[in-house]
Amino acid sequence: MSVVDAAASVFCREGYAGANIDLIAAEAGVSRQTVYNHHGDKEKLFVAVVRDLTERCNAGIFATIATFPDQPADLEADLVAFAVRMNRNCICNRDGRFLRKLIQAEGERYPELFAEWREQGPGRTWSALAARFARLAFAGHLSIGDPDVAARQFFALVNAELQITFMLGGVPAEEEVLRSASNGVRTFLSAFAKKKSPAGKQAMLVHA
Amino acid sequence: MSVVDAAASVFCREGYAGANIDLIAAEAGVSRQTVYNHHGDKEKLFVAVVRDLTERCNAGIFATIATFPDQPADLEADLVAFAVRMNRNCICNRDGRFLRKLIQAEGERYPELFAEWREQGPGRTWSALAARFARLAFAGHLSIGDPDVAARQFFALVNAELQITFMLGGVPAEEEVLRSASNGVRTFLSAFAKKKSPAGKQAMLVHA
DNA sequence: ACAAATTTAGACAGTCTTGTCCAATTCGTC
DNA sequence: GACGAATTGGACAAGACTGTCTAAATTTGT
Numbered sequence: 147m148s149v150v151d152a153a154a155s156v157f158c159r160e161g162y163a164g165a166n167i168d169l170i171a172a173e174a175g176v177s178r179q180t181v182y183n184h185h186g187d188k189e190k191l192f193v194a195v196v197r198d199l200t201e202r203c204n205a206g207i208f209a210t211i212a213t214f215p216d217q218p219a220d221l222e223a224d225l226v227a228f229a230v231r232m233n234r235n236c237i238c239n240r241d242g243r244f245l246r247k248l249i250q251a252e253g254e255r256y257p258e259l260f261a262e263w264r265e266q267g268p269g270r271t272w273s274a275l276a277a278r279f280a281r282l283a284f285a286g287h288l289s290i291g292d293p294d295v296a297a298r299q300f301f302a303l304v305n306a307e308l309q310i311t312f313m314l315g316g317v318p319a320e321e322e323v324l325r326s327a328s329n330g331v332r333t334f335l336s337a338f339a340k341k342k343s344p345a346g347k348q349a350m351l352v353h354a
Numbered sequence: 355m356s357v358v359d360a361a362a363s364v365f366c367r368e369g370y371a372g373a374n375i376d377l378i379a380a381e382a383g384v385s386r387q388t389v390y391n392h393h394g395d396k397e398k399l400f401v402a403v404v405r406d407l408t409e410r411c412n413a414g415i416f417a418t419i420a421t422f423p424d425q426p427a428d429l430e431a432d433l434v435a436f437a438v439r440m441n442r443n444c445i446c447n448r449d450g451r452f453l454r455k456l457i458q459a460e461g462e463r464y465p466e467l468f469a470e471w472r473e474q475g476p477g478r479t480w481s482a483l484a485a486r487f488a489r490l491a492f493a494g495h496l497s498i499g500d501p502d503v504a505a506r507q508f509f510a511l512v513n514a515e516l517q518i519t520f521m522l523g524g525v526p527a528e529e530e531v532l533r534s535a536s537n538g539v540r541t542f543l544s545a546f547a548k549k550k551s552p553a554g555k556q557a558m559l560v561h562a
Numbered sequence: 563a564c565a566a567a568t569t570t571a572g573a574c575a576g577t578c579t580t581g582t583c584c585a586a587t588t589c590g591t592c
Numbered sequence: 593g594a595c596g597a598a599t600t601g602g603a604c605a606a607g608a609c610t611g612t613c614t615a616a617a618t619t620t621g622t
Binding site: 374375376386390395396 | 609610611613
């Protein structure tokens, strides 16, 4: 395991103040001196950890958004599958859990660092996701007022039942993720499903 | 400020490991020795802080749930007002923010303590809230499948736009809270509003 | 006003951590 | 195999923190 990875693990488990460099070095399988050679001091190492996690998480999120169902065969099933993918690959995986915890625990102590995360991360991923929902709406699959609001509500709904597990740093079981996503998507579609008014146009666009 | 209140503040700001007793004593306006006389050691003090916050937060949440609109004059407006009350009095206030942060940061280190919180807190408040939604549905105001799911989704929706602010430990502005609640309730009612099939019964029950 | 209880300031030992220095060893590359 | 670069282990000083102790000061109840 690389030094940065080991540091991420220890910073998350022990907090910034509680993390000690000896433990990080041991977990990385290198000597303490090597840690200092590579990263200067504890604070620089921490910054490197957050930047690394941010980058990897963003890459994962964008890759997953690329799998958003633009031409859904079965809209409900496709959205559930998308939500589960997002959870598994971005939210519940190692990087996602670590980054979330570091933001929550140390965000206030490093305003500029986490402002950077906010721009690079949520600032970009939310609009990308909103754009996909806007496209679904434009194609006649959904009836959406504000795509940004819809994207945030989609996310909130499919994670609604996992909040407490996330709070305690746990990893929800596969079936919990699926259940939360299924319930969330059902409610989401109840609220945003295309009204059946111009049924012909809807059916046409579905198969366009 | 009491010792426990000062300790809550410092534990939240600095993390458990980073919190030092001198600072807590200074913030509480007492000597360090008094802190030790009252609470034994750092770990006992931390446990006292979490129990205190849990108790106060639960009291606030139950008090707010008691204001749930059972006989709504204007269902949408009443639910928005309820959500705003819940946010202001339980989620965004000092105790709520502190307890959330301590759970996120130290939950894994004290499994039994936070298991206790989970039983006393979410375990009871969620069913209380679900019961109120079940009552609304029974009275014909909503069309709900599973009240527990609906309660969690309601909560998720009205907080959907505040997640990032919460993550960074900030306090959303009053207008943000209102906007998130309004958007959330609108979507919630789009999904769960009573279908207009037995309109007579619905109207009758509304004024019963 | 007096006695008991509590609080206070300060000193203290013991432990831990950070970050540096250095000599010896290992590694990568030619 | 040889040479330069990187890594290692260990020692080290400086500082911080916890938890204890004690004697003096202050508050409290009566």
